[in-house]
Amino acid sequence: MKLNTKSRYAVMALADMSKFSRKKPISLRDISLRQSISLLYLEQIFLKLKKNNLVKSTRGTNGGYVLIKDPNEIKLSEIFLALDEKVKTLGCNKESKKGCNGKFTKCITHNLWDELESHINTFFENKKLSDLIKINQNRI
Amino acid sequence: MKLNTKSRYAVMALADMSKFSRKKPISLRDISLRQSISLLYLEQIFLKLKKNNLVKSTRGTNGGYVLIKDPNEIKLSEIFLALDEKVKTLGCNKESKKGCNGKFTKCITHNLWDELESHINTFFENKKLSDLIKINQNRI
DNA sequence: TATATACCCGACTAAAATAGTCAAGTATTG
DNA sequence: CAATACTTGACTATTTTAGTCGGGTATATA
Numbered sequence: 369m370k371l372n373t374k375s376r377y378a379v380m381a382l383a384d385m386s387k388f389s390r391k392k393p394i395s396l397r398d399i400s401l402r403q404s405i406s407l408l409y410l411e412q413i414f415l416k417l418k419k420n421n422l423v424k425s426t427r428g429t430n431g432g433y434v435l436i437k438d439p440n441e442i443k444l445s446e447i448f449l450a451l452d453e454k455v456k457t458l459g460c461n462k463e464s465k466k467g468c469n470g471k472f473t474k475c476i477t478h479n480l481w482d483e484l485e486s487h488i489n490t491f492f493e494n495k496k497l498s499d500l501i502k503i504n505q506n507r508i
Numbered sequence: 509m510k511l512n513t514k515s516r517y518a519v520m521a522l523a524d525m526s527k528f529s530r531k532k533p534i535s536l537r538d539i540s541l542r543q544s545i546s547l548l549y550l551e552q553i554f555l556k557l558k559k560n561n562l563v564k565s566t567r568g569t570n571g572g573y574v575l576i577k578d579p580n581e582i583k584l585s586e587i588f589l590a591l592d593e594k595v596k597t598l599g600c601n602k603e604s605k606k607g608c609n610g611k612f613t614k615c616i617t618h619n620l621w622d623e624l625e626s627h628i629n630t631f632f633e634n635k636k637l638s639d640l641i642k643i644n645q646n647r648i
Numbered sequence: 649t650a651t652a653t654a655c656c657c658g659a660c661t662a663a664a665a666t667a668g669t670c671a672a673g674t675a676t677t678g
Numbered sequence: 679c680a681a682t683a684c685t686t687g688a689c690t691a692t693t694t695t696a697g698t699c700g701g702g703t704a705t706a707t708a
Contacts, residue, residue, distance in 0.1 A: 568705025
């Protein structure tokens with residue numbers, strides 16, 4: 369079980385912004401250098417963050433991105449949502465009229481994965497971007 | 509984020525055994541039919557479960573597998589361990605002398621993923637195989 | 649003792665997901 | 679008008695996943 373890099377980089381980049389941001393825009397180039405993330409990849413990520421109203425952009429020289437909300441108002445769950453990264457623990461398809469394993473009944477472990485999913489989602493619901501900065505004062 | 513099928517099938521198969529088992533061995537063929545899991549794949553999975561002392565086997569006609577411990581003594585964490593399925597949330601390499609992102613410092617989100625990892629592991633530590641059966645009396 | 653059943657084990661592979669890159673822009677500032 | 683920086687979709691190499699395949703070995707029962 370692993371989280372994908374896009375989600376991880378998104379959190380990393382937004383944490384970076386929370387830490388370094390004042391009012392003026394931060395360029396992806398700066399984030400790229402500080403966090404060692406490919407610039408081209410960051411662009412892809414920020415496009416989604418923008419579409420989901422987590423950041424806004426300013427073009428041109430001295431342009432860049434700014435957080436729309438305060439770091440202590442940004443839940444990690446929002447970030448994952450923006451990147452379409454869902455905590456998906458099930459093998460079975462909830463939407464389907466069929467149950468799991470192609471049968472019409474739910475599989476024996478169905479409830480378990482549901483529980484786990486909530487367990488993890490709760491974690492991300494309760495975690496704010498600002499929490500990361502507090503713990504990591506001494507980190508780049 | 510997703511769990512792999514091997515782990516899911518392992519839990520499913522062991523839950524099946526907990527439910528249907530008395531003293532006599534259960535063949536993979538039966539589990540395969542009841543849970544709609546490929547027989548060949550189950551063999552692969554049970555090899556690992558056996559090596560890790562979760563089940564023991566009897567060969568030949570009427571052979572099969574038996575749980576070594578009681579379902580209420582088998583933690584889900586043990587099952588994942590048997591399949592080398594680790595809850596891996598980090599992008600950085602803990603073992604390396606370097607930190608994350610090829611730098612010597614830990615990345616800004618390092619602690620976060622550590623926390624999540626513990627959060628999930630705790631869930632699996634506290635969950636027993638027997639718990640699945642209780643909830644799923646009415647399931648196959 | 650023959651035969652069917654069922655475990656044992658390593659190697660292989662098609663398909664999907666991941667982690668990016670690339671090309672070709674557009675907008676803004678200095 | 680040049681440099682900077684965001685915008686967007688398409689493309690692709692690599693890795694992982696989710697299995698299959700082939701060729702065993704051991705045992706029970708007829």
